[in-house]
Amino acid sequence: MTPTRSSYDVVIVGGGHNGLVAAAYLARAGRSVLVLEQEPTTGGAAVSARPFPGVEARLSRYSYLVSLLPREIIRDLGLRFEVRRRRISSYTPVGAGGLLVDTGSDERTRASFARLTGSDRDHRAWQRFYASTGRMAERVFPTLTQPLPTRAELARRIDDPALWEAIFERPLGETIEATFTDDTVRGVVLTDALIGTFTHAHDPSLLQNRCFLYHVIGGGTGDWDVPIGGMGALTDALASAARSAGAEIVTGCAVSAIETDDTATEVRHERGVTGAGHVLVNAAPYVLSRLLGESEPVKPEGAQLKVNMVLTRLPRLRDTGVDPRDAFAGTFHIAESYTQLEQAYREAAAGRIPAAPPSEIYCHTLTDPSILSPDAAAAGMHTLTLFGLHTPARLFADDPERAKDAAAKATLAQLDTVLAEPIADCLALDATGKPCLEVKSPVDLERDIGLPGGHIFHRDLAFPCADREPDGPAGRWGVGTGHKTVFLCGAGAVRGGGVSGIGGHNAAMAVLES
Secondary structure (H helix, E strand, C coil), rough: CCCCCCCCEEEEEEHHHHHHHHHHHHHCCCCEEEEECCCCEEECCCCCCCCCCCCCEECCCCCCCEECHHHHHHHHCCCCCECCCCCCCEEEEECCEEEEEEECCCHHHHHHHHHHHHCCCHHHHHHHHHHHHHHHHHHHHHHHHCCCCEEEHHHHHHHEEEEEHHHHHHCCHHHHHCCCCCCHHHHHHHHCCCCCCCCCCCCCCCHHHHHHHHHHHHHHHHCCCEECCCCCHHHHHHHHHHHHHCEECCCCCCCCEECCCCCCCCECCCCCCEEEEEEEEEHHHHHHHHCCCCCCCCCCCCEEEEEEEEECCCCCCCCCCCCHHHHHHHHHEEEECHHHHHHHHHHHHCCCCCCCCCCECCCCCCCHHHEECCHHHHCCEEEEEECCCCHHHHHCCHHHHHHHHHHHHHHHHHHHHEECCCCCHCCCCCCCCCEHHHECCCHHHHHHHHHHHHHCCCCCCHHHHECCCHHHHHHHHHHCECCEEECCCCCCCCCCCCCHHHHHHHHHHHHCCC
16 A cells, blocks of 8 residues: 555554544545554554454453543544443452442442441542542543643632642642551552552652543543453544545555654655645654654653453452452452552562562453354353553563563462462463463563553653643644644643543644644
């Protein structure tokens, strides 16, 4: 495939979900659009795959849940895509018991808190705290697809000075420690501040607060939902929408340079040189600097371990009071108490794989069995996705494969401590007789899908507001790069990150406003 024209109104570098969102919006608005993707297929990190030979399971290989994707994008682009809510929010095993948060039964949740903590205090605090973040979500989430508000405007919109102080001004650890008493409960709250983010509860930069904010405002509810048909169902639908609107998508075509004098802009790629009115970059700002021939900024650093598994059956738990189908239906927390998270952070910061690596597990097939073949589903097979925290890229720098094996071994050993049987006994075997277990470190994410340092957000997340009134369309939409005709359209945009399409939407709006 080669571009059919020498120039386009818009050239989009990168065919991940944000690039496809931008392409669909702009093509529908009558612009000529070219998408250049270096991989053989579109989708970026939001893809489904069958990594195990002979096993009919479509795993969301990299990104895995949906919260931040606005319904308006699905509606505007006419996408045939849906998500399904998980009734169980989370389960955290503790000794021979555990903490179950069931969004469908407040009484069941209250009883679980009482058994763990010995009183109703933390459950009442939990209700108050998440009621306040829920109100914040209702007010903040709609702004993500609007021009970027200033801090003052966003504070007025939230209209809760105490909550503003807790989330936007002071380290989150202060609020967690003042609000909750139980170590496990504190840890469950803190985990939302650490997903893909290497930091700690009292980081004065508030990196943890920024991560927490995006994890509790999605959809105006904070729910994290399962993509029906796997994550690839979304990007397949987006690619179809973009093509149907007239966008050209050229895969297997790496971009080598972007040249601009802020009037004329050209994109150099494997098929030649293409002119563009605007260039939207669905890649990390670190990559953009290289493409522009500018000095590269400090390389971002990812901090997660991704483990994909297919099981013959769900494992039995040490906690006999909860059905594994409930425990694994939501977010299954392992070694994520407040003190365990702090200890793991300190060990990793000192250059060691944590002795008790914290992680979270999700079983998509309990919500969406369609990602399995009918025979596999009938046989009781399941997929598990494990997301490990506090495993920064620096730990894998010297000997990536050896470090990955060590991190995976320690993480799965920690999982085994809360099970009544080893997880290895439940793993399915592929057609070659190997266990269905795939491990991805930050080094793998950089090699496989081009994320610098394996950083899943392209760079550290930013608060969804501006310190002062933004200038020009790119500033107004939070997609600026310092060049008038080159915009960010991916996770590195001000309100990017997660499977949201927001970076793509906002870059498209900036182009149309231009």
